[in-house]
């Protein structure tokens with residue numbers, strides 16, 4: 001078993017270090033047509049036949065909107081230092097750039113106050129993919145530059161509303177998925193399949209990030225608040241002799257975002273790799289300066305290593321690359337090493353990849369503290385009975401978390417500047433196009449009754465947060 005390989009029980013996270021759990025609005029809130037909320041591209045997409053598993057939608061999800069107080073108590077019961085959630089943009093600005101919906105702002109204000117009252121730091125993501133549908137209809141969503149300006153205004157509204165209380169702000173979550181899955185492969189909302197559209201989205205997300213950071217700096221007042229972005233920077237491992245494939249993926253998937261945001265330039269090789277797709281004329285003078293704003297933190301999401309090799313003979317019309325897509329004139333193939341244990345999603349389990357990623361990021365950006373803003377796993381949970389009470393003994397998930405918390409600790413020991421670790425996810429939730437099949441929560445959600453049941457992993461997390469030392473795996477809570 002994987003957990004036999006784990007040594008822990010004596011590794012302590014020293015302050016300043018935030019331990020927490022994460023969620024996203026569309027994945028948990030429900031109440032899609034309540035409280036003055038406008039439609040998002042995920043409402044439209046999930047209601048389009050064939051786009052999500054079993055036609056699942058986020059209409060109800062974990063109904064967090066109606067379980068706010070109970071969920072706040074649940075968060076407090078896990079001893080979290082911090083809770084990361086996202087704002088539903090169309091809940092606060094139903095058309096994206098028009099009127100403000102006070103009822104939506106009030107909901108998030110209650111959430112933030114409820115966290116602070118329980119001693120939990122609020123960590124807010126502005127864009128976790130649920131773009132107002134109206135911006136898609138009027139401006140082509142992230143294909144259009146107007147959406148970046150709408151995001152600037154949205155960031156300003158949120159900074160003014162919550163900026164006196166929120167500890168950490170992130171502009172985007174995984175703009176990679178937002179652009180390449182949303183506009184490239186079409187696997188995610190809004191379901192556009194065009195390499196050119198994906199690269200336009202990349203740039204307008206980068207521009208929105210810069211405009212958004214500046215808007216937050218103008219409006220937030222909490223003196224120790226920090227501003228960041230959450231990227232799923234891939235740890236890429238090439239098969240021997242296939243280093244060029246790794247360079248391509250690195251340019252298109254990673255440096256297309258870190259370049260503008262952290263260095264103020266797109267890497268030159270990105271233009272070469274995508275020459276057949278676009279001339280990048282949508283990048284206007286001054287944009288890269290705007291994208292490049294000083295950040296207080298870099299958020300990273302880590303789930304698995306990407307193993308690649310070059311595949312020049314693939315059909316050039318074939319968009320697919322390991323389930324995701326990259327516009328590239330030379331094709332890259334992902335490979336799945338057979339030796340790895342896998343999660344319920346089939347994702348390879350390699351905690352060492354997280355250590356390597358964190359060390360590489362500190363080496364490249366020594367001034368920038370890092371937080372692991374998402375890490376976790378879906379497994380096929382079973383509800384059993386212990387002493388006549390229902391329980392989920394999710395040893396696999398707990399082992400996964402022990403392995404990755406330990407990997408984070410190892411990175412710190414070796415000099416990585418890591419200041420936080422957040423588990424994905426607090427609750428089982430709507431896993432995007434995969435619907436309600438995969439369960440990532442440390443707390444089980446019964447979607448019939450909306451009952452919450454902390455799994456063994458939740459007890460483990462509560463102990464980690466209370467003791468700051470990575471607990472051993474136990475058989476029972």
Ligand code: FCB
Nearest residue numbers: 024173174424431432440
């Ligand atoms: C990440 C997303 C998050 C969740 C996890 C499993 O890519 O940011 O919303 O779906 O994957």
